[in-house]
Amino acid sequence: MRKNSKYKLTLLGSLFTLLMGIQLVSGRSNLSDSYDRLFNIVTWISIVVLLFVSVLMARFVLKYREEVEGARSPIGHTMAKKLEAGWTALAIFIILVLMAVSYPTLSDLDDTVAAGTGEKLIIEGTANWEWVFHVQNSTGGVDVIRPVVDSNNVKTTTMTLEVNKEYNFIFWASGSWIHSFFVPDLNIKMDVNPGTNNSISLTILEPGNYVVLCAEFCGAGHSQMRGVIIVE
Amino acid sequence: MNDGNFFRSPKRMLGTTNAAELGLLYFATAFINLLIAGTYALLIRTELWTPDPIYFDTAKDYNVAFTIHGTGMIFLVVVPLGAGFGNYLVPKMVAADNNDMYWPKWNNVAFWMLPIASVFIWFSQAPIGWTAYPPLSILMPGVDMWIVGLVFAGTSSSIGAINFVLTIWKGRAPYVKWMSMDLFVWGTLFTSFLVIIATPVLTAALVMILLDRNFNTVFFSESLSNPILYQHVFWFYSHPAVYIMVLPAFGLISTVIAKFSRTQVFGYSSMVIAMAGIAILSVSVWAHHMYTTGIDPFVRIFFTSMTFVIAIPSGIKVFNWLTTMYAGRIKLRAPMLFALAFIVMFTMGGITGVYINIIALDLNLHDTYWVVGHFHFIVAAGTLVAMFASFYYYFPEITGKMYDEKMAKLHFWFWFGGNFITFVAFQVLGMEGMPRRYYTYPEEFQLWHQIATIGAYLMGISIIFMAISIHRGLKSEKLESLDDPFELGSGYDYPEPFADYIKREHGEDLVIEHKLSIWAPAGAFSLVLPFLGLLAFTEGGPFARGKALESFSGSLGGNIFIVLFLVYLGFFFQKESSAHIGELNPVDKYREGERHWEIWVFLASEVIFFTAVIGVSQAIKWNSLTWPDTNDVLSVPYTAVLTFVLIISSFTMATSLEHVKNGDMEKFKKYLLFTIILGLVFLTGQIIEYAQLAGEGDVTLADNATYPLFSSIFYLQTGFHGLHVLVGVLFLGFVYLRARKGGYSKDNHTYVELIGLYWHFVDLVWIILFTVVYLI
Amino acid sequence: MDNSIHSGLSDLGGNYMSKIEINEDTEHNMFGIYKNTFLALTIMTIVEVAASYLPDGAYVTVILLLLAVAKAALVGAVFMHIKYDKTPWLLTLSVFVVPLAAGSILIFNVWKDWRGVAGA
16 A cells, blocks of 8 residues: 555566565554464465465376376375375364464454553544544544545545554444445454444554555445545 | 257257256356356456546446346356256266156256346346345345345255255165265255255345335344344355355366376265365354454354364365376366366465454455455356366267367466466455455556456456357267267266166166156246236335336336236146146156155255244344333234134144045045135234234334334244245145146145145244244 | 156165055044144143233243244144154254254354344
């Protein structure tokens, strides 16, 4: 999203270099840290699995093409049984590793939700496909920030937050559409449901401009409801 | 198999009950639908070349395009392709009697519901996404028609599924052993179980949307109830739907890999167990689509764990496919190339799926192009590729000719390359944070969108090569022998046909005969009428919210359709009730000794339907703050009398069946008539009850209703039951007409037994409903 | 065609032709069994209606649910002939228990993950 994108992608397009090139920059928010590490670990596991499958397949195709002469020695019965069990064990092992690396982050979100701490910040998704931010100002009142509409009918709402300060984001759908508050650079997404309000507590650790998008399909204006969080 | 004239004879195409021919019709329909849905895909990709409008003038048109593309590809292309292969292959692979499905006529009905569904869905123009989340789907136009289309598609696959289960379970020749069947048969069996278990729940969810749209119920109302309820019910079907699509593909691909490697499938038993595991687990992973909805933490842990577990059998299958190639003599013809691509693409789909099951990562990747890339790897680059592989593999058998290899390979390389470019670009877009279903987008994403579009066009071009390959193949000379068209050293090796076996063992000639039935497709088409009537009422009539069919005068148009349907029903009853007994019986004589699985399998799907309907109603009730005392708002003694009526009718039905078993035809008819009358009394009683409640004011669906939630679930539950009673009365009336014409005898009363079981089941449901709706 | 298959299959052994009809002894009494079942269902219905007028409480709900299950089981066992089937448990398991279990997973999660005000 930003000029110094966290994803440095080569144009070569081969998956290997593609996945190798991904480097997540940590420290954007109090939630990002463990997520970035997790992403990298899972990516490495994925690369290994994909390489294993592709290399094995390529090797078999090259070695056992019909054009290649020579005797073939098929797997014997006992060996086949062992291998069958081995494959099952390998699949279970991979999954167990993935579970082991992902479970520690499982309840991060719940902890922040349960905490409910921080300055209240109401994120409103409206029926007209726009974000409206209700931010507490210095005098103790609440500023209601509405979007600016550009010539392409893109509605951008901008609010300024303080760095290193905890905010309690409360998501409120004032219309009948389900929206989803999505800040790609903060690894945050939370649905804005009509009828009930989700919330999360979040501290942003790094100044900058963070783009807000809507991630849950909400009808005609879905792609045009945007926002910017300026953190300074 | 195909004598070439089949597609030139409309009468044969309409009326065929031959599974192989119906398989061809499935292929043709799916191919046409593939072209339509594919065109939509290209339009979407064209639109996304730049952030500015290119093809679609408004976001709404664009929203329609991706809705139709998604719905079409899933329900009208991939699922029917599975059914097509099932029709073509399963009867041969299990050496079924008459080389056909268990219910040939129903098979025809199931197929013809598919073109009907296609027309409804193509013309619905609903802008809601294929997931149709409320409140959006409750407020947008065109959704009624879309729902009707989906109900037809769902019913089609349900009938097909029951038919597959019966064919495999009961139609299988005694010498075809379970653990020697082709893996495709297993895949179809498990898929069919999933369809039977899951489809009724989808129907329930869609009908609730329909009622919310048109009849003022509040199941998914954000102010009174819980819109997220829908997401649970919807994904309960729609996650298994992925496995419904992919399980037959697993089976097909296993055969292709083994054949073209000239080896045996490695790890047959673990392949079967893996498919069974996937089928069983797939009904408890659905909520992984809902991690960002603010879902309950316990529910989330349960589903993330189950989703991890379901990845295990998929992994085992990939390793087994690889090992199948070990020490083979691999022939790289087009089917094998597609099969190899399937392994890689399916693995890609699998590992990208792992990310979005990890909740921390899903918070970033959910509802972005990552997800889009993931499921396209599984469905378009996985399942569809498996279908292509098998299509080329069975092409010589189907047509007696060989497709054009060069063009098929071009098809492969363009498709594979296009898949790879597009879907990898999707993954990258997802990582960068591009949300899905965006009509326009921030400019940073443009590069990868353009790469994706180029890939999509490569896929589009590949379909042209496919068409040329098929065309050249059909123009070519007939192959001399179909024993081994790919020179692999072994052919299609089906088990010995049942008729040949009987001939060899017992010296009897069984005549293979596939009857034409014009009444079967007519029955399927006649069902369009009440639904058109419903649409006319809902879209233009007094309950109107949508605008799609505004030109209809709702009441007039609706009434005409309903009257036409009733007229048709009269004709149908008249015709079929005097048909010769041999033509009418749903099951062949030789299967009679067995238990009537046909009705029991159907009842199993009814059980889950009513479990969903009653259970969802109960969930709404438990979570409501105010709930009326039923004694105050409903007349319990009155309904108790109706309950009593239904219990008597069950008794008379059982007695009636006992009389026909004993050969006492007069008493049989008398008690049957009693049952019908009692059914009608119950229905009349219910209509009177509805009329009184609507007038009274407490249990109404009016805008100012006192208990809108209670009323909604009251009408949902009793209404669905009433509908079942109505259908039961219609079938009983039909049986009675036949009985009067001497259609049943001491030895031949299968149909009476089937309708009897259905009737008792409806009674059983009422017993539960009476307690949970009226008494508690 | 039907007849030829019929004779062909009857030679194959008991697999296809095994009878699951009720045996001769019970056949004469079926009308009586139906009548008794009908009476039992009627009595239970009357009890149910009476019980529903008792003041609300957990025990009333439990009684009502038990009665409903008992009635449903009677209809299934006798009228639907599950009791007289060759393998009643297989039938009950595959037709009733498995779909009910699958549906219950759905309902449990719907209930557990309930959001919304659900008033009125």
